[in-house]
Amino acid sequence: MGSKYPPSVRGCLPLWTIALELAFLVIFFFFTSYDTSAQDPKELMGIYRVLQDVTIMAALGFGFLNSSLRRYGWSSVAFNLFLLALGVQWAVLMDGFLEWSFYKKVIIKLSSIKLATMNAMSVLISVGAVLGKANLLQLTVMALVEVTAFVAVRMVDRKYLGTDNHTSMMYIHVFATYFGLMVTWCLSRSLPVAALVEKHQTTKNSSLFTMLGTLFLWIFWPSFNSALLDIPNERKTAVFNTYYALAVSAVTAISVSALSHPRGKINMTHIHNAVLAGGVAVGASCHVIATPWLAMVLGFMAGLISIGGALCLRAYFNRVLGIHDTCGVHYTFGLPGLLGGIVYILLTFYEVTWTKNSMVFFQLFIDTGVLSLAIASGLIAGILTGLVLSLKIWKAAHVTKYFDDQASWEFPHLAVGF
Amino acid sequence: MGSKYPPSVRGCLPLWTIALELAFLVIFFFFTSYDTSAQDPKELMGIYRVLQDVTIMAALGFGFLNSSLRRYGWSSVAFNLFLLALGVQWAVLMDGFLEWSFYKKVIIKLSSIKLATMNAMSVLISVGAVLGKANLLQLTVMALVEVTAFVAVRMVDRKYLGTDNHTSMMYIHVFATYFGLMVTWCLSRSLPVAALVEKHQTTKNSSLFTMLGTLFLWIFWPSFNSALLDIPNERKTAVFNTYYALAVSAVTAISVSALSHPRGKINMTHIHNAVLAGGVAVGASCHVIATPWLAMVLGFMAGLISIGGALCLRAYFNRVLGIHDTCGVHYTFGLPGLLGGIVYILLTFYEVTWTKNSMVFFQLFIDTGVLSLAIASGLIAGILTGLVLSLKIWKAAHVTKYFDDQASWEFPHLAVGF
Amino acid sequence: MGSKYPPSVRGCLPLWTIALELAFLVIFFFFTSYDTSAQDPKELMGIYRVLQDVTIMAALGFGFLNSSLRRYGWSSVAFNLFLLALGVQWAVLMDGFLEWSFYKKVIIKLSSIKLATMNAMSVLISVGAVLGKANLLQLTVMALVEVTAFVAVRMVDRKYLGTDNHTSMMYIHVFATYFGLMVTWCLSRSLPVAALVEKHQTTKNSSLFTMLGTLFLWIFWPSFNSALLDIPNERKTAVFNTYYALAVSAVTAISVSALSHPRGKINMTHIHNAVLAGGVAVGASCHVIATPWLAMVLGFMAGLISIGGALCLRAYFNRVLGIHDTCGVHYTFGLPGLLGGIVYILLTFYEVTWTKNSMVFFQLFIDTGVLSLAIASGLIAGILTGLVLSLKIWKAAHVTKYFDDQASWEFPHLAVGF
DSSP: OOOOSOHHHHHHTHHHHHHHHHHHHHHHHHHEEEOOOOOOHHHHHHHHHHHHHHHHIIIIIIHHHTTTSTTOHHHHHHHHHHHHHHHHHHHHHHHHHHHSOSSSOEEEOHHHHHHHHHHHHHHHHHHHHHTTSSOHHHHHHHHHHHHHHHHHHHHHHHHHSOOOHHHHHHTHHHHHHHHHHHHHHHHSTTOOGGGGTGGGOBOHHHHHHHHHHHHHHHHHHHHHHHTTOOSHHHHHHHHHHHHHHHHHHHHHHHHHHHHTSTTOOEEHHHHHHHTTHHHHHHTTTTTTOOSHHHHHHHHHHHHHHHHHHHHHHHHIIIIIIOOOOTTOHIIIIIHHHHHHHHHHHHHHHHHHHHTTOTTHHHHHHHHHHHHHHHHHHHHHHHHHHHHHHTSGGGOOOOGGGTTOGGGTEEOSSBOTTO | OOOOSOHHHHHHTHHHHHHHHHHHHHHHHHHEEEOOOOOOHHHHHHHHHHHHHHHHIIIIIIHHHTTTSTTOHHHHHHHHHHHHHHHHHHHHHHHHHHHSOSSSOEEEOHHHHHHHHHHHHHHHHHHHHHTTSSOHHHHHHHHHHHHHHHHHHHHHHHHHSOOOHHHHHHTHHHHHHHHHHHHHHHHSTTOOGGGGTGGGOBOHHHHHHHHHHHHHHHHHHHHHHHTTOOSHHHHHHHHHHHHHHHHHHHHHHHHHHHHTSTTOOEEHHHHHHHTTHHHHHHTTTTTTOOSHHHHHHHHHHHHHHHHHHHHHHHHIIIIIIOOOOTTOHIIIIIHHHHHHHHHHHHHHHHHHHHTTOTTHHHHHHHHHHHHHHHHHHHHHHHHHHHHHHTSGGGOOOOGGGTTOGGGTEEOSSBOSOO | OOOOSOHHHHHHTHHHHHHHHHHHHHHHHHHEEEOOOOOOHHHHHHHHHHHHHHHHIIIIIHHHHTTTSTTOHHHHHHHHHHHHHHHHHHHHHHHHHHHSOSSSOEEEOHHHHHHHHHHHHHHHHHHHHHTTSSOHHHHHHHHHHHHHHHHHHHHHHHHHSOOOHHHHHHTHHHHHHHHHHHHHHHHSTTOOGGGGGGGGOBOHHHHHHHHHHHHHHHHHHHHHHHTTOOSHHHHHHHHHHHHHHHHHHHHHHHHHHHHTSTTOOEEHHHHHHHTTHHHHHTTTTTTTOOSHHHHHHHHHHHHHHHHHHHHHHHHIIIIIIOOOOTTOHIIIIIHHHHHHHHHHHHHHHHHHHHTTOTTHHHHHHHHHHHHHHHHHHHHHHHHHHHHHHTSGGGOOOOGGGTTOGGGTEEOSSBOTTO
């Protein structure tokens, strides 16, 4: 019950993901080879460490960050792993195809896997908004489209707008948020919000798992923000600033959440949202901020707008716009990412003015363009993907089965009254 | 109730583990000393990082991987830590005694602790099959025997069969699996399978803890597969191949599990089993595979046979052979390990043929011998250990107390109806 | 109900933490700047790795270590993060102000953040004893006082008693324990112990979360003990000794816990307490112990006294002294830390005697002084803080609301019967 498709049809859907995996295999066979050049072993281990940090964030951090729904914990963690594993493979290919020529093979380096993992994180961010409303096949399609779009946007940024690798990556937060919001808008138009309250309940333990994911992200965020910086001193500055912004946003999140409640009680969902806001907000400008207080101000403001957004906008988004943001992606990544983008533009403008560069307005124009491009492409690609995903060919679960592990998991051994 | 031995007798059993620890202390006093040679501090930190990765896998990964049983979570995690701590001490001694002469002391280096941790992992793999059917004293005996046997097999591999350090270690999966299966065969002969169904239930939260362990192993598996390779380029290739095999086996596991169910539902136990299969299968040959597609094929096949085995063989093993494999060790480590061993033999054979080496069949013979030795010694050592452990002197818990934390844990503060 | 203060008053309390955060911001604005000197990038990454290890211990390890109380899991983890984020900021300032002159700005390096995180850990240790009896504002005050006191004690150690950076840090365990015990003594004088039994219950899952925290601490403890050692060989020795002491104390903890129960059952609380005791005990002397057996003896003794203390002293502390030690901080950190301090004094004495140094008794006197200073300052600062915190101005929760997440958390989405 719950699905109007006969079991035999639904059982065949995974064939598509297997076919996709085999297609990947063939593409890798024809078009890729490993990097076999000799390299300084210590440098190699340095890149490997950063890759591990990023993978921990992607698999453990994002996996458990979205596991707070009482009935959707298994899907959150396992689908996250699935999308990560798939997204990384696709991102390596996309990065290779868009950057190198078609005549020679794509060379796979450790650093290209690192970059691919970061690109694939865009999917993991978006999925936080979509989770519970799409089946695995829909998520797979979404992952492929999103990775393609994000890699393409980054290539445009770098080739035509002169943005560096780091900055174009840091707009991942706004791109992925608005992509996810648009997809969830298309999928949740018919969502009977009131009826889902029961499924949106959390439990003490699932909140602790979410906290575990949040802490992994909190700890390794400095690695993420400094992963694409090559100059050692910029890396150091990025680590400093991210560390300070995160520390301040953790303190702010807990204080402001208590302040916003008439009896001073803290809301766990606010914490999950706002603790990371500092790291997001400081992302784009973490290598140019020269003093701790500026990073701290950013962390403070990010914590404020993250909780402020969750308090003021959530009902509006849910009821009026009909955008149902499952895990509050808009408040964790979207708004702080916007803040970070604006601050980066202002900082660059200020710096350029200071050096009395005549190009000052041109630079302002370009920087604004890069941020707008990230938002616009996220919105457009998201709405297109969402429209495609709301077609009936995907055999999505019925709306009564939303946010329920039982739609996709077998529970043979499960106790009755857990 | 439940045990036919008077409390005073059972209470004295831990004395043996304390006595053993004191015996270790005396042996370390007489026969070991620290490595005090000056070393490049950065190289040192490199080894320390790998040691940390391997310890995370052993303590957190294996600890939580086996925690899915509803009533056996505490024992899984705590006994795992106990066996790791004990196994590492014993493995350092064994490695030292078998490799150096008796005239001088065993020198303990960081790399020998790393090696010892990897040797001790054989116990943590086997214990997955035995868990719930043996008390701590039986597990201790098993750990001592298994570490000794595994270190001895590896010494034979290296000294008489010319195998390198890495390859002989990678047969840990087949050795440990068949060791564990034999031990559990001896212990579970009288197991009333039907009556244990209730104890085999899992809960949502314990499955999430298992997922946590699985993810830790998934993330750090590239470190494990490259830990014993010295040539930087081989390490890099090993990391690449392991990463790709794991990514593909994660995708395959989730897809195939859904495909094998008539209504397309995924089985969590399959995921725990098959997600890691790619890393296991690629182990032995991860430093010689030169292209990503081959690693991906291996990952795909490993995922397939892992789930296929769990679907087809589990009932046969449980009912017909009477081998009760608590956590599906055979499907996570055994079958993929076998696949990996065979692929390694074929790859070496192919490479040797290619170079028109006249020793080609001799090499094939040797390689097959190494794999067979690992399996045979696992089976024989396992059956001997199992027979010893099924003696009554160990005062094992009664069969009705199997898979139950209450046999070995005090619950003073526990809520009644949790 | 439960609080005699009107909601509006309690709701305003978080204003103080926000004001504090803004004050920090202003201080950082005027008095600090980043270290911008060029540095060897590999050395930099080495420090960053250690910083990450220490942060994992602080955020994940201590966060989950204290989460075993059935109704206090959320507070344990979130307050821990709050105090860490706040404590690190304050410790960076304190370290800077006490060590550099007031004329120039405090330079923030990666290593000063590392040091600040370690200083802030003193708060995380103490909080284990206080948890459940103080609101967030009280904990904030406690954190500020404790970090100040600990940094001051360490400065006295280094400037006037000639202690090195490492040793003065390793007395963190005794300092923080006695600080925490004194604070909890002042706060728990009116505690109706019998009535709280129900709230002290643990659950299977919350114990697994605690085990997760314990394992993180266990795995990264060698990083903590070697973090402040500069000579590579001393670092190596510190890692060796910590590793061995931890391995032995894990084995001892589980064995002795089973031995102390008439029917050989293991107590989970003992495990959480005693598994880490080896790492604590070996802290002060981990760089001078030259043989594994001595580290193992220390680990064994630490495990023994940790469980022995928990068995014999807990009731005495609870009933007679009225010191209610929520998470057994005295047995995890206090007693093993004392043992470690005494062993360090004896080892130094023995070494000095051996070299026929005439200063032998002077050295003994100094070393004893350093240990006594740590204990005495912990006791005095703790009792003063406790007295201040037991004033009514802090609007603490009523005693019936102790150990209850509901005093500080909003549960909007929580299921009724979880």
